[in-house]
Amino acid sequence: MRKQPSQARSRATVDAIIQAGARILADRGWAGFTTNGVADVAGVSIGSLYQYFPDKLSLVEAIRRHHFDEVLAVMRGTRKGERSLSQQVEALVQGMIEAHSVNADLHRVLLDEVPGHDGSSRRAHDAFLAEYQDHYKAFVASYGNSDGSSNAEIVAQLLSGAVEGVIHSAARKGILSSPELKQELILMICAYLRRPDF
Template structure:
């Protein structure tokens, strides 16, 4: 499992303001994601990242004082990708099956950018309490988009039942996809089809206690 670091993780030394500096930081973060995925935490060094990004080590340290601040930026980039994936799914008029497929396909795509990276982020790279906080700003926004998508599918304003379903759906999708990333099975169509079916069953409910009931196993 990943190492836990109490408190805030190391922050960027400065934030880019001009287009050229933003492009430099983007290249560093992309290179960092590739090196971290390919080499694991044990082989992750700022020199390797700088070489792959095509920048000097001094330019890297101008923005990132250490490896932890760079991993933090890589994590934030992944979280932004996940938010963007959920945003595009919150449109009205989708059936439960269509919304389930849209959510699963979007989240699989977000985790397929650097598939090996997510195993390292989950199991090896240090993380701070910020990324485990269920009331973080990211978590609140992430679940809000899920709730809006659920309510749109049910053709009504968001209510508590929709928020509850959103939490269950997001946990189901995140759990299955994260474990698929660990196992290297993100591209498995059977896994995706089973997950879509599961999410569709959760979405078809109109509220607590109205999920389909199945006979007990003997």
């Protein structure tokens, strides 16, 4: 961002711009995404938009960071309370489905169409990935054997990759709401974590 909003009105303007940008990106894809279109939908002047976002890539990065924050908020929420393994896995899977269902078309465009990260957005992405992976490490550590026979870090990496792959594939195909998909993903994770050597 060109400058950080300091007052409530400025924050509301930035939020409206990000929300409008997310809608346009989801509806029209990267090819139809313009700052003029975003300003129109947000109900602000193009000058107001440029006051905060110097170009459309910086706006897309703000949209991507907002998405990261939504995913992390869901993951933080799954840590609450004492639960059995199956209850915890169900909370994790449901949370990831919800986070990616908020705007599945936006998620698909961010994954498949938007150009890669620049230096500052790479740092934000790396910070997101670090917390994302830490969540899975904590999750695995809470259900693994106390003798440490399994490599919790590798298990966490495999688990996060499996969940992410299934969720992203389902988002692309428009089947995130499938109860069968959810149930099979829960069964797969539980079977993996209940294996004898874990």
